[in-house]
Amino acid sequence: MAGAALVEIRDLAVAFDGTPALRGVSLSIGKGESLGLVGESGCGKSVTWLAALGLLPRKARVTGSVQLAGQEILHAPPATLDRVRGGRVAMIFQDPASSLNPVHRIGRQITEALQLHRGLSGAAAREEARRLLEQVGMPDALRRLDAYPHELSGGQNQRVMIAIALAGQPELLVADEPTTALDVTIQAQILTLLAEIRRDTGMALVLISHDLGVIAETCERVCVMYAGRIVEETRTERLFAAPSHPYAQGLMAALPPIHGPRRPLAAIPGSVPEPWAMPPGCAFAPRCPRHVAACDAAPPPLVAVTPGHCAACIRPGAASARAPLSPELLPA
Amino acid sequence: MLRFLGTRLARALLTLVLVVTFAFVVLRLSGDPALLIMSADAPPEAIAAFRRAWGLDDPLWVQYLRYFGAILHGDLGQSMRDGRSAIDLVAERVPATLALTIPALLIKVGLGIPAGVQAALHRNSWIDRAVMFLAVAGFTVPSFVLGLLLVLLFAVQLGWLPSGGQESWRHAVLPVITLGMGGAAVLARFTRSAMLEVLGQPYMRTALAKGVPWHVAVRRHALPNAAIPTVTIVGFMVGSLLAGAVVVESVFSWPGVGRLLVVAVANRDLAVVQCILLLVAATMVTANLLVDLLYGVLDPRLRISAGKA
Amino acid sequence: MTPLLEARDLVRRYSMRRGMLGRPVEVRAVDGVTLRLEAGKTLGLVGESGCGKSTTGRMVLGLEAPDEGDVQFEGAPMPPPGSLPWRRQRARMQMVYQDPLGALDRRLTIGAQVAEPLQIHGLPADDARVHALLRQVGLRPDQAERYPHELSGGQRQRSVLARALATDPVLLVCDEPISALDVSIQAQVMNLLVDLQQQRGIALLFISHDLRAVRQMSHRVAVMYLGRIVEEGEPDAVLHEPAHPYAQALVSAIPDPSRRGNRIVLQGDPPNPAARPSGCAFHPRCPLAVPLCAQQAPALKPRPGDGRMVACHVAQGDVAPMRKAA
DSSP: OOEEEEEEEEEEEEEETHHHEEEEEEEETTTTTEEEEEEEETTTTHHHHHHHHHHHTTTTEEEEEEEEEEETTTTTHHHHHHHHBBBTTTOOOOOOHHHHHSSOOOOHOOOOHHHHHHHOOOHHHHHHHHHHHHHTTTTHHHHHTTGGGGGGGGGHHHHHHHHHHHHHHEEEEESSTTTTTTHHHHHHHHHHHHHHHHHHOOEEEEESSSSSSHHHHHHHHHEETTEEEEEEEHHEEEEESSOOSSSHHHHHSOOOOSSSSOOOOOOOOOOOOGGOOOOOOOOGGGOTTOOGGGGGTTTOOOOEETTEEOOOSSSSSSSTOOOOOOOOGGGO | OOOHHHHHHHHHHHHHHHHHHHHHHHHHHSSHHHHHHHHOOOOOOHHHHHHHHHHTOOOOOEEEEEHHHHTTTTTTOBBBOOBBBBHHHHHHHHHHHHHHHHHHHHHHHIIIIHHHHHHHHHTTHHHOOEEEEEHHHHSOOHHHHHHHHIIIIIISSOOOOOOSOSHHHHHHHHHHHHHHHHHHHHHHHHHHHHHHHHTTTTHHHHHHTTOOHHHIIIIIIIIHHHHHHHHHHHHHHHHTTTTTHHHHHTTTOOSSSHHHHHHHHHHHHHHHHHHHHHHHHHHHHHHHHHHHHHHHOOOGGGGSSSSSS | OOOOOOEEEEEEEEEEEOOTOEEEEEEEEEEEEEEETTTOOOEEOOOOSSSSSSHHHHHHHSSSOSSEEOOOETTTOOOOOSSSHHHHHHEEEEOSSSHHHHHHHHHOHHHHHHHHHHHHTTTTOOHHHHHHHHHHTOOGGGGGGGGGGGGGGGHHHHHHHHHTTTTSSSSEEEEOOOOOOOOOHHHHHHHHHHHHHHHHHOOOEEEEEHHHHHHHHHHHHEEEEEEEEEEEEOOHHHHHHSSSSSHHHHHHHHTTTTOOSSSOOOOOOOOOOOGOOOTTTTTTGGOOOOOOHHHHHHEEEEEETTEEOOTTTTTSSOOOOOOOOO
């Protein structure tokens, strides 16, 4: 699989003003694959891709390597990056309303991408923009070309963002919390749309989300991130059937069930350590029910528990997700 | 749209009425024009005759109504000093003031906006620091101090330029620079913060994520958005084209509207002062109206939505 | 038995202007909502943005006066706002908002903010009382000296809860209390709310768009759509076998690892309260709508057979469903 990787990220690290935000992330995504990145706010799931595409502010210090089909794009010259961004790799964001420019008509915002990546202009660009809007399920596409973002709903704006992303016929779409700002029924529409587009175009998808359920329905493979590192990586069904890292287990146990008896949730005690006060060893150790002294020695590496299933834990295992918590770990 | 214009115009007229009333009350309560205009040892009969001639012995509200009625007929009264029409007196000073304020406005916009944009684009760099240092300096140094410093340097020390008067274009150089620098500083600071705000918006990231080169994203996506708040400040500057030069005209003995105002206030020359205030208020109100209309052009969110289903 | 809280036919209208130049339009944010809440129980109010759930919460608390209908608290009508009985009653009902940072004053310590309602309502506000309140919500007494920005999101929401509990309320209206929090912290706050309810017998009006959270917390659930309750009942009944087509779509939209595909995806956007469809407000998006649905608004009433409360002509069996060609 490594040979066929579309994007290969190696030891990517990011620091803002000397404070690490991403602490060494390696992952790869194959052609046409769908990969989920899940974790809580500040875990680095968005920063990973913003860094990979050179979209972080200048004050960010980025190290490591990002290869797109074998070509290094991290710290590549602006002209190279401008061709990659929106061309081979497109990205959409959480808040569709503010992600579109309020003073430009949406038709112009789509044709801008068509001009950059496919050299279309004038009537041809406009016609293609209309086709793209229809492809993303926008009703009354022709008239919508002349609308401004504030005249559309949140769900429609996210469709416009997807149309812009599709304009460059990307090989990979990175969707950063694409449904978090939307209502539940609209979230379902957008996830369905993303799945359809992937089926129709064979495009690879990276879905960044805090919501395990969203990832589960959309992605084949998933990386769980915590405090700037990947702590578990496996096929999606495998993660839900047999999570290995105690954080992944905790995340799943903390989700209120839809079926079965209602009982107190197995909340993960405490909170994520601040980036400037990381524990010396495993970042999850202070909240971990399986914590032993050895956990504090060094950050555990991501190693295979079974083939195709990796966890960054020195005591990985299928310990019950509802493992009893030691009393001193109750919410502080 | 007509409704919008109608309410705006009504509001503008109300502002003008309030300005006229305010000026009338303040000026009439702060001293007796008869005593100021006539010499101190004038015989009481002469003073009484002056008062009668100008209607100053009527009750205040009668004077106010008479004055207001005259304004509605386009009559702004005569100067108590030399009996000439107040409008004529003011009108002949307007070109001199504009000769200072219009070039100064060009400096403000031409220097302030690009400086602010560059400072924002190179945030925390030496460009930013230099622009902000100059902006804070220009912002805090009062115009009469800056004017005097320029006079000391270029007129007294170097002898390159005259220190006052209105004989040639060279006389205008120092007052124009004095006026322009202060405004450019204000505009640079404002443009910088408007630009920083816009550069941090998610749509800028979207533009870069779709492959728009940085300089194009700045021009096409950032500038139009940053222009929206900046227009307010420029509008204010346009509105003060007539009144913004009072201090500088005095420092440089420039015979414009501002100096006329200073003299007229000192003399309690009611008609002239009110004529100037009305003129100034009218320009300010007109500029505000234009700014409001310009908002509609720049910001589609303020237009009536047409594409809404 | 008199319920703790009973709201009847609440209506709230706003006048809304579209853009700077638009004409004002009347918007019915809440359009005839009736609900009751027993002491010590939780009513979950669920729906999408703009469905009127937050406005309902504010009217129930008396923070906003209904244009029609009335609210009875412990069997008595709400006293007029601003009066002494109103103030006294306000101490017995508190609100918890979505954004704890916005609900806290950045310039005051947590301790001072927890003490404030005690002082306002003339209760002893010594350190011991404040520390006891903090401990009750799982904070340490030394955290009384902290400022809001020095705490994590979960700790802030705990502080808001401590402040709300200061006056010993019998009713808490929680408006999206966990949506701004991370998943692992959401579970902590939900557990805390349930514990507090069990210890102190507080009734909760739990407003959320998150059906999982609503099931976890509630004894009864009401589903709102465009200002009206469309279905009400036991959480497991509503969530496992929703009767109203909108509730069915909501439930099927819950991301669920154990299910892939075969969900009901509603077409169209959440409706605009300023342009309310005729008849049943849900009919333009409803997969089962029949012509009657566009003409006549269905009432919320017990369904023949099992008595489920649902406002739908089709679910009530008044008409046969019409499956739209997909």
